[in-house]
Amino acid sequence: MSNIESALLDIGGFDILATQNTPIHRRDPRAKVLAALAFIVTVVSYDKYDLSGLMPLFIYPVALVAVGNLPPGYLLGKLLLASPFALIIGIFNPLLDRSIIMQLGPVHVSGGWVSYVSILLRFSLTLSAALILISTTGFNSVCLALARMKVPKSLTVQFMLLYRYIFVLAEEASRMFKAWSLRSLSGRRMPMKVFGSLVGQLLIRALDRAQRLHMAMLSRGFDGEIRLLRPLAFGMKDLIFVLGWAAFFVLARLYDLPQLLGQTVMGMAQ
Amino acid sequence: MSHHIVEVKDLHYTYPGNTQALQGVSFRIEHGESVGIVGANGAGKSTLLQHLNGYLVPTQGTVRVGDYPLTKETVGQVRRTVGMVFQDPDDQLFMPTVYEDVAFGPLNLGLPPEEVATRVERALETVGVAHLRDRPPYRLSGGEKRAVAIATVLSMTPDILVLDEPTSNLDPRARRQFIGLLKSFHHTKIIATHDLDLVLDLCERTIVIHEGRVKADGPALEIFNNAILLNESHLEKPLRMQACPACGKSG
Numbered sequence: 152m153s154n155i156e157s158a159l160l161d162i163g164g165f166d167i168l169a170t171q172n173t174p175i176h177r178r179d180p181r182a183k184v185l186a187a188l189a190f191i192v193t194v195v196s197y198d199k200y201d202l203s204g205l206m207p208l209f210i211y212p213v214a215l216v217a218v219g220n221l222p223p224g225y226l227l228g229k230l231l232l233a234s235p236f237a238l239i240i241g242i243f244n245p246l247l248d249r250s251i252i253m254q255l256g257p258v259h260v261s262g263g264w265v266s267y268v269s270i271l272l273r274f275s276l277t278l279s280a281a282l283i284l285i286s287t288t289g290f291n292s293v294c295l296a297l298a299r300m301k302v303p304k305s306l307t308v309q310f311m312l313l314y315r316y317i318f319v320l321a322e323e324a325s326r327m328f329k330a331w332s333l334r335s336l337s338g339r340r341m342p343m344k345v346f347g348s349l350v351g352q353l354l355i356r357a358l359d360r361a362q363r364l365h366m367a368m369l370s371r372g373f374d375g376e377i378r379l380l381r382p383l384a385f386g387m388k389d390l391i392f393v394l395g396w397a398a399f400f401v402l403a404r405l406y407d408l409p410q411l412l413g414q415t416v417m418g419m420a421q
Numbered sequence: 422m423s424h425h426i427v428e429v430k431d432l433h434y435t436y437p438g439n440t441q442a443l444q445g446v447s448f449r450i451e452h453g454e455s456v457g458i459v460g461a462n463g464a465g466k467s468t469l470l471q472h473l474n475g476y477l478v479p480t481q482g483t484v485r486v487g488d489y490p491l492t493k494e495t496v497g498q499v500r501r502t503v504g505m506v507f508q509d510p511d512d513q514l515f516m517p518t519v520y521e522d523v524a525f526g527p528l529n530l531g532l533p534p535e536e537v538a539t540r541v542e543r544a545l546e547t548v549g550v551a552h553l554r555d556r557p558p559y560r561l562s563g564g565e566k567r568a569v570a571i572a573t574v575l576s577m578t579p580d581i582l583v584l585d586e587p588t589s590n591l592d593p594r595a596r597r598q599f600i601g602l603l604k605s606f607h608h609t610k611i612i613a614t615h616d617l618d619l620v621l622d623l624c625e626r627t628i629v630i631h632e633g634r635v636k637a638d639g640p641a642l643e644i645f646n647n648a649i650l651l652n653e654s655h656l657e658k659p660l661r662m663q664a665c666p667a668c669g670k671s672g
Binding site for chain 1: 471474476497500501503504505507509511512513515516517518521525526528529530557558559573574577
């Protein structure tokens with residue numbers, strides 16, 4: 152099986168996780184979207200040298216993974232898959248920013264290293280929040296939640312159709328790739344020229360399909376609006392979920408919780 | 422009552438770039454008839470079907486569905502009357518779940534939610550896929566996809582069913598079940614296909630399209646027994662009417 156195919160089958164894995172029935176899964180999709188948004192905004196609002204302040208925020212993904220019965224290894228794997236992006240983005244920080252801002256015994260730590268680690272932490276926090284959102288809610292319910300929260304329909308419908316047809320498209324792409332590799336024999340990488348025409352063909356096929364799809368929609372009375380028939384109920388528990396997390400994020404942002412905790416523990420010890 | 426008739430008169434259609442796909446097609450299909458439309462690749466079958474739900478507008482000639490001539494104003498009414506099932510179910514099933522897909526049409530008709538729900542349930546029951554209601558369409562088998570595609574159309578309670586290659590890509594058993602299902606419908610049916618055995622099973626009448634014209638129009642058996650006609654239209658006798666390869670007996 153080609154890599155694209157197996158990677159996509161894995162995307163389907165989120166849908167399976169999302170069918171569970173846990174206190175997290177039962178929350179209204181809008182509640183989970185709002186909490187995740189609040190979380191991400193909080194994470195990115197920290198100063199670039201602030202490492203200890205970020206630590207309490209790990210409670211959010213850890214709690215959701217635990218209560219939502221998600222497989223931590225699976226999510227970590229996905230995180231690693233995307234990590235090269237973050238690893239490369241910050242790679243020059245240690246070289247550019249050499250001012251010493253921290254001393255750990257004999258080791259002097261430059262600001263560049265601190266901000267690099269901070270980038271990696273934020274990357275893991277925000278991405279894991281997104282992954283957890285999808286795997287406790289399901290992609291389509293996230294779209295529905297966005298639609299109900301007045302995100303423009305053209306955008307949410309795009310997402311929905313993207314998610315529906317990415318499998319079809321990948322199947323088509325992997326068929327073409329298979330056809331090429333069976334006749335190329337050499338086992339070498341695909342030359343740029345072949346790759347270009349393959350992508351071009353894929354685009355044309357996608358356009359053809361879009362046209363047929365549009366015809367299918369028209370013949371069932373499509374008038375520019377997709378109506379959804381899924382009841383959503385935002386209850387007390389959902390409100391508590393959102394407000395509870397929001398309160399925690401504000402606290403974590405305003406006060407240095409690890410330090411406070413340390414002081415309290417020290418105070419009790421004395 | 423002229424509710425379920427389909428009448429095509431002197432239909433011409435020329436694609437941009439001057440490909441003449443249809444060059445004067447005429448026929449009339451009465452209430453409750455089941456008609457097979459057969460012809461070689463590129464004979465114009467698909468172009469013809471795309472006129473029946475108003476996706477294409479005739480270059481010349483008229484299409485009449487039920488009480489309405491097909492025009493820009495009546496196209497909505499015509500689409501409500503004609504249920505179109507596409508060749509590739511992946512083109513037809515675009516919603517996140519089976520249930521939502523079947524509800525798509527009725528919701529567009531502006532029906533109240535309770536009515537939509539009963540229609541969806543009924544359509545799913547009819548084609549026997551009620552248990553798939555919450556599944557995403559891409560996780561269904563070929564036969565299941567096909568059945569759901571029919572359900573999406575049935576939920577709009579059309580009078581006329583138009584099917585494009587309904588048995589392509591089905592395994593023999595799924596094909597057989599699907600033919601049984603189609604047989605149980607009392608709609609006017611128009612089926613474009615290369616599967617001539619299917620035509621033999623379902624249609625008493627056949628229209629042969631060749632190079633954009635109606636080459637023959639009559640009882641299916643009569644047409645399938647006319648070897649010269651079939652040969653000229655790039656067709657072959659249905660397999661069941663050919664000599665048996667094991668025993669050599671014909672038919």
